[in-house]
Amino acid sequence: MLGPEGLGGPAAGPLGGPQPAQAVTAEQLLFLEAWRAVDRAYVDKGFNGQPWFRIRETYLKKEPMEEREQTYAAIRKLLASLDDPFTRFLEPARLARLRGDTEKSEVTGVGVEVSLTEEPGGPSKSLLKVGPVMGRVVSPTEGGPSERAGVRPGDVIAAVDGKPTRGISLYEASDLLQGPAGSSLTLTLQSPGKDGKLGAPRDVQLVREKVVFRPVSYATCSGVSPSAGVGAGKEGGGKVEYIRVTTFNNSTVDGVVAAMREGKAAGVDGLILDMRNNGGGSFPAGVQVAKLLLAGGDIVLISDSSGVRDIYSADKALSLDTTTPLSVWVNKGTGSASEVLAGALKDNGRGTIVGETTFGKGLIQTVVNLSDGSGLAVTVAKYQTPSGLDINKIGITPDIRISPEALAVGGDAVCRQLAEPAAPRIFG
Numbered sequence: 001m002l003g004p005e006g007l008g009g010p011a012a013g014p015l016g017g018p019q020p021a022q023a024v025t026a027e028q029l030l031f032l033e034a035w036r037a038v039d040r041a042y043v044d045k046g047f048n049g050q051p052w053f054r055i056r057e058t059y060l061k062k063e064p065m066e067e068r069e070q071t072y073a074a075i076r077k078l079l080a081s082l083d084d085p086f087t088r089f090l091e092p093a094r095l096a097r098l099r100g101d102t103e104k105s106e107v108t109g110v111g112v113e114v115s116l117t118e119e120p121g122g123p124s125k126s127l128l129k130v131g132p133v134m135g136r137v138v139s140p141t142e143g144g145p146s147e148r149a150g151v152r153p154g155d156v157i158a159a160v161d162g163k164p165t166r167g168i169s170l171y172e173a174s175d176l177l178q179g180p181a182g183s184s185l186t187l188t189l190q191s192p193g194k195d196g197k198l199g200a201p202r203d204v205q206l207v208r209e210k211v212v213f214r215p216v217s218y219a220t221c222s223g224v225s226p227s228a229g230v231g232a233g234k235e236g237g238g239k240v241e242y243i244r245v246t247t248f249n250n251s252t253v254d255g256v257v258a259a260m261r262e263g264k265a266a267g268v269d270g271l272i273l274d275m276r277n278n279g280g281g282s283f284p285a286g287v288q289v290a291k292l293l294l295a296g297g298d299i300v301l302i303s304d305s306s307g308v309r310d311i312y313s314a315d316k317a318l319s320l321d322t323t324t325p326l327s328v329w330v331n332k333g334t335g336s337a338s339e340v341l342a343g344a345l346k347d348n349g350r351g352t353i354v355g356e357t358t359f360g361k362g363l364i365q366t367v368v369n370l371s372d373g374s375g376l377a378v379t380v381a382k383y384q385t386p387s388g389l390d391i392n393k394i395g396i397t398p399d400i401r402i403s404p405e406a407l408a409v410g411g412d413a414v415c416r417q418l419a420e421p422a423a424p425r426i427f428g
Contacts, residue, residue: 027065032056034075034376037368038087041380045305048082055081072374084379086365088169092373099367109178110185111144111211112151141213142246142277142409145206151189153277153333153359158201159188183208215281216255218243219411220266223419229427230270230325240270240327242414245289248281248337253288260292260320270325270427272414273345276355276404280336283364287312290344295322297348298386300340302364309381314348326351327426330396331404335359342396343385352428353398355407362391399428 024032035056038047047055055078063074076089090098141147157165160176168176179185184207190198224231224238231238241263243256263271280286290299294314302310316322328351330342339358345351362383368376383391402424408417417423 024060025065027068027071028060030068030071030370030372031059031063031065031074031078033370034089035059035078037370037376038079038082038378041366041368041378042082042087043304043363043379043381044082044084048084050081068372075376079376085169086363086377087379088377090367090375090377095367095369095373095375109208109211110146110187110206111141111209112146112177114157114173114177141211142244144211145209146187149204149206151187151204152191153331154192156190156192156198157187158190161185162188179208181209213247213249215247215249215252216243216245216259217411218255218259218262219415220262220268221411221415221418224269225419225421225423227421227425228270228418228423229327229425234269237419238269239266240272240418241266241268242272242274242411244274244410245338246278248278248283248285248289250282250285252282252285253292256289256292257320263324264321268324270327271321272327272329272426273351274329274409274414275334275338275342276329276331276407276409277333278335278338279333279359280338280361283337283340286337286341288318290341291315291318292320293322293326293345294348294350295319297344299344301384301386301388302381303384304381308384322350325427328353329407329426330355330358330398332356332359332395334396335361339391339396340383340385343383343389343391346396346399347386347389352400352426353396354400354426355398355402355404357397358391358395360391360393360395362393400425402426 039052059074059078063070063077065071065074072089072091079087079089157173159165160173163176165173165176177185184205187204187206188201189204190201192198219242221240221242223236224240226232226238228238228240230240241259243259243263245252245256260271287299291314295316296314299312299314301308302312326345328342328345330338330353334342334355335358339360339362342351342353342358346353363379364381364383365377366380368378370376385391385396389396406424407426408414418426
């Protein structure tokens with residue numbers, strides 16, 4: 001029970017005395033749960049320039065909340081007012097699926113990670129991108145239906161089966177892209193040109209299948225050409241360990257450890273950490289991989305509206321190889337936790353960043369449970385590299401700029417390319 005003063009101050013009754021306390025309904029209490037979650041955790045304490053307490057009063061007085069769907073609609077409207085595409089409402093079924101998906105090693109869909117790219121006018125105008133509004137592709141899963149069909153990072157998904165994607169949420173996009181194995185769908189794509197402008201729409205037909213996530217693959221490459229920048233003067237050429245990391249999850253760290261140990265046993269002259277089209281994943285896993293490669297220094301700074309609130313640093317006791325020359329491959333599909341790792345290696349002088357500027361997704365979300373089984377994904381902080389660079393919308397700039405298409409993908413292909421006399425220079 002909240003009196004009127006709890007919702008904006010005292011009010012006079014018909015005879016000049018205070019009015020009786022007014023009951024807050026169960027639906028309004030659920031709305032207040034969501035409001036408080038944002039009030040406590042949201043990164044922007046200016047709440048997009050809005051008087052947050054007055055917003056609460058206005059919604060309780062004017063928004064219909066007589067049944068659950070109306071309450072959900074009010075919560076969605078509240079979150080949309082923040083103009084943040086990553087702060088979203090999660091219905092009970094969507095929240096349960098989200099939690100389940102984070103533990104899966106496979107999903108049924110077309111093998112593409114998408115993000116939102118905001119256009120003037122806010123989230124309602126966002127585009128759906130391959131790889132984060134129409135939607136844009138962040139990264140197609142290696143070997144998945146989308147990659148086989150030629151979908152590339154940066155492509156814009158203008159429609160799915162004829163349904164326009166402008167203004168939809170990432171969760172709605174997931175619903176459109178996933179489905180039963182063997183079912184088909186049509187993506188309407190637009191690819192950016194060299195001038196950044198989108199080309200003409202084209203349709204790509206895909207069939208959904210089980211896409212298995214193999215976070216780490218690796219191979220030892222012998223006979224590496226001196227032009228690559230490592231192993232110069234060695235008879236028979238140099239030797240490098242190629243480590244491909246496609247996502248960060250519970251298995252990634254073990255995979256990287258196994259790869260590094262194989263390289264150490266082989267006596268390699270260099271390490272390649274290929275994070276192209278790695279859209280991120282588990283932040284802790286990215287930090288742990290950084291600890292394997294760094295002898296000291298900071299890994300990432302976590303900041304909110306009050307400034308830096310937390311610092312993750314290297315731990316020499318956990319390091320595995322801090323001296324072997326390291327080449328880190330990135331592209332515009334490299335995002336989030338991958339950018340944290342690339343930024344840490346660059347700022348600490350541990351590795352040479354090779355490729356193109358990364359995606360630039362530096363926001364951190366947390367999921368807040370509500371009492372009815374629904375929840376909120378709330379942006380609570382942002383990443384900064386050890387030098388203080390705000391990753392969001394900026395990305396990590398490479399030390400050696402090479403077109404992504406100029407570098408092979410996969411152990412066998414990379415080994416063949418590095419053995420060529422004119423192999424590209426990838427080590428500083």
